Amino acid sequence: MSESATRLLRLPEVLKRTGLGKTATYALMKDGTFPKPVSLTDTRVAWVESEIEEWLQQKIRDRGL
Numbered sequence: 001m002s003e004s005a006t007r008l009l010r011l012p013e014v015l016k017r018t019g020l021g022k023t024a025t026y027a028l029m030k031d032g033t034f035p036k037p038v039s040l041t042d043t044r045v046a047w048v049e050s051e052i053e054e055w056l057q058q059k060i061r062d063r064g065l
Contacts, residue, residue, distance in 0.1 A: 008038065008046035017052060 015022065028034035035055055037045035 007049040008040075009049050009052060010046050014047050014052055018056065 009017070011022065011025075014020075014025065018025070020028070025034060029036055035047055035051035037047050039045055
């Protein structure tokens with residue numbers, strides 16, 4: 001994927017796509033099992049869309065069907 005096509009997601013969109021809550025998202029990041037955000041400014045972060053999508057796809061693969 002080219003850098004120009006990279007899309008960043010803010011927290012509300014990450015929560016909507018994953019179905020997780022804010023606390024669970026940050027706990028998974030702390031455990032190292034969820035993608036870490038990119039710092040945009042001192043107070044703003046966003047997640048790389050492709051990393052969130054890959055995390056979701058891995059969860060689907062891991063479900064054992």
